[in-house]
Amino acid sequence: MNPHAYAELGAGLAMGLGAVGPGIGLGILIGKALESIARQPEVAGDIRTNMFIGIGVTEAVALYAFVVALILVFVAK
Amino acid sequence: MKKGMKWVWLVVVLAALVGLFLIPGGAKETLNVAGEFDLQPILKLPSIGPVDLSVNKAVVYLWLATAVIIVIAIIIARNLKPEPGRFQAAMEGMYSLARDGIARSVMRSGVNAWFPYIGAVFFFVLINNLIGLIPLPFGEHHQFSFYTATANLYVTVTLALFTFVFTHYAGISKYGLRRYVGGWMPSGAPPVLREFIFVIHAVSEFFRLVSLSVRLFANMVAGHAILAVFFAMALIFQSYLIAVALQGASVLIYLFEIFVAVIQAFIFAILSAVYIGGALDSQH
Numbered sequence: 084m085n086p087h088a089y090a091e092l093g094a095g096l097a098m099g100l101g102a103v104g105p106g107i108g109l110g111i112l113i114g115k116a117l118e119s120i121a122r123q124p125e126v127a128g129d130i131r132t133n134m135f136i137g138i139g140v141t142e143a144v145a146l147y148a149f150v151v152a153l154i155l156v157f158v159a160k
Numbered sequence: 161m162k163k164g165m166k167w168v169w170l171v172v173v174l175a176a177l178v179g180l181f182l183i184p185g186g187a188k189e190t191l192n193v194a195g196e197f198d199l200q201p202i203l204k205l206p207s208i209g210p211v212d213l214s215v216n217k218a219v220v221y222l223w224l225a226t227a228v229i230i231v232i233a234i235i236i237a238r239n240l241k242p243e244p245g246r247f248q249a250a251m252e253g254m255y256s257l258a259r260d261g262i263a264r265s266v267m268r269s270g271v272n273a274w275f276p277y278i279g280a281v282f283f284f285v286l287i288n289n290l291i292g293l294i295p296l297p298f299g300e301h302h303q304f305s306f307y308t309a310t311a312n313l314y315v316t317v318t319l320a321l322f323t324f325v326f327t328h329y330a331g332i333s334k335y336g337l338r339r340y341v342g343g344w345m346p347s348g349a350p351p352v353l354r355e356f357i358f359v360i361h362a363v364s365e366f367f368r369l370v371s372l373s374v375r376l377f378a379n380m381v382a383g384h385a386i387l388a389v390f391f392a393m394a395l396i397f398q399s400y401l402i403a404v405a406l407q408g409a410s411v412l413i414y415l416f417e418i419f420v421a422v423i424q425a426f427i428f429a430i431l432s433a434v435y436i437g438g439a440l441d442s443q444h
Contacts, residue, residue, distance in 0.1 A: 149381075
């Protein structure tokens, strides 16, 4: 295999493995938020706002993997 | 509708699908997905030192977004009515989302001082993201193509730098430099641990800048790359049947991208509000 093939393989691995953790995290986060909205519907607005903040922070981890994959494919040639 | 008509429609749809399957696709064309994000200068201008002043696609999109926001704001401000029509009601809804849903819900103090910035950044990012979902003739050879200014790291870093600078400006102007930076050290901690926590806090302040900019950038690039890949797949498979299925899938992806555009603007604005509010309330 030439070095570029390794870079593309690494990009795929980075994106795929990097999406596992945030996926689990988002599942737990949104699940818990829905649970607490079902338990206390009167504070649904507050919970939703905080849920979006949490989503933004959690999803950033997957996006770092995406940026690393982009760098591997297009920059590290 | 009579029951017999339904059968006729079913047969027509099936015949159309079989026909699509039998007819081979058109000539193979290639769509370079990465090329969609290239920035060729549209209007060549001289550069001052290392700063290239040429106008490219991203600049045009930024101008467009600014123009759209200005036009909407002027129309709304000239035609304010006590009983809002459809357009005014929609804009009032957006405004109250920015004020009550974002600024007031996370900031304990300084809402009136900082809402103008948070509202402006919300609308700017929102309009930029939404304009990116309209095909405009700025592609190669003036083809219609998708692009957003927020799918450019320089634009998002600039926006994140505004939040970064305003965060510390808010904290320093309220508490003074010494007390604000001193507030990063917990006073109850033992000596060495205190400095360690200070360093961690300083690094995390810098990484807020990185995560704020990279989140918006990567979401927009990923969304547009997925759209481009779905369009390109129809060219690769060369079958009208698969093209029909892919167009359906593209519509779903497109709807999801509209959702992402709104959510990302919301997250950008709400995190800006959280950071500025955190700087204002850092000392108790």
